[in-house]
Amino acid sequence: MTQLLRVQNFTVSADGYGAGADQTLERPFGHADPRVLMAWAGATAGWPNRTDAGGSRGLDDYFTRDFSHNIGAEIMGRNKFAPSRGPWVDHDWLGWWGDEPPFHTPVFVLTHHPRPSFSLSDTTFHFVGGDQGDVLAQARTAAEGRDVRLGGGAQTIRTFLDADLVDTLHVAVHPSELGAGSRLWASPDELADRFHHEAVPSTSGVVHHLFWRR
Template sequence: MSKVRVSAFSISIDGYGAGTDQSVEDPLGRRGEELHGWAFETRTFQTMFGKEGGSTGVDEGYAARSMAGLGAWIMGRNMFGPVRGEWPNHDWKGWWGDNPPYHCPVFVLTHHERPPLEMAGGTVFHFVTDGIESALAQARAAAGARDIRIGGGVATIREYLAARAIDELHIAVSPVLLGKGEALFAGLDLDALGYRVAKQEAGENAVHLTIVRGD
């Protein structure tokens, strides 16, 4: 059965899912890349970046599963790029080059209209201006029996958690203290929303938590 899930989303020990001051030079914010060190070393991510080798342990298992069985993605505009306000033009096409790693429809939450953007490898970015429910409905239609991945960033995941729309949440806790940034769970009562920790497992470079929503 199709799931709405968050996979391989990294946070610091002090709960931050992104650093401050996102920019073209620092797409994950200051020190944000440090959160994802566990993933960058895996075979899955090395392959995504056109490289050979990579780790094959516990971390790799989570990385591989994060990309499997997906029929659609949803992401916030900040994850798509650093452009704010009205689109000045349509030149910005994401961080990932001509062949992004998604290979399926991607629904980008934004307040500003933009026509769909077709990329190599089957990725098509659709820009959704009428809210998270509309984006999810469109993603469900596109995904069919395959899963929908809420890719981020922090604000987008928080919105879908607050709406109880996420079935499963995989968090990788990296051994990093950011001190400040975007806190993933601040102000969210996950227990009251019906979420529970179903699994915890230590990987080579992160601790993996699987959080699920009860019926």
């Protein structure tokens, strides 16, 4: 069975931005509001951060609950893991996700700056350099036969697309515009030459774009 590299539940604005400009510790999505962008997922029964029972079980929930389906590892960019840039000065920073990160697998954080691995609950973060192919090879080994999730942000997804290493993408497009920030694409049509493409509108207002290799 092939081990796929999959983008799952990545959400962008109508003009293609996965996060806004001016990202900081206080505003990890910059001038974008992640509660607005991700409202489609937060309303579902499958949203891992739910604190109450309930939630919708329609189309959006299928995508939310597929997040961990057959996933054995994640690769994420440095900027998804931390607000800092450059050498690590604060090893007390353990990510945005508290004591119980939603990954539950090894996570490979792309960085040129070495740092020891550490674990929180059943998630272990590794800090790795090298090119995209090297990192994917490490993640595949760690995934033990299962697929690897490419967690973003937008720039990280673009570098793996440029290296032609991505097998499937699910990108939810929110109807709002951001105008600036970290951009995945100007239009989903940019991927049409290499991927099959379906666009599935949801009652929540987002359109789910599904891509798989031709």
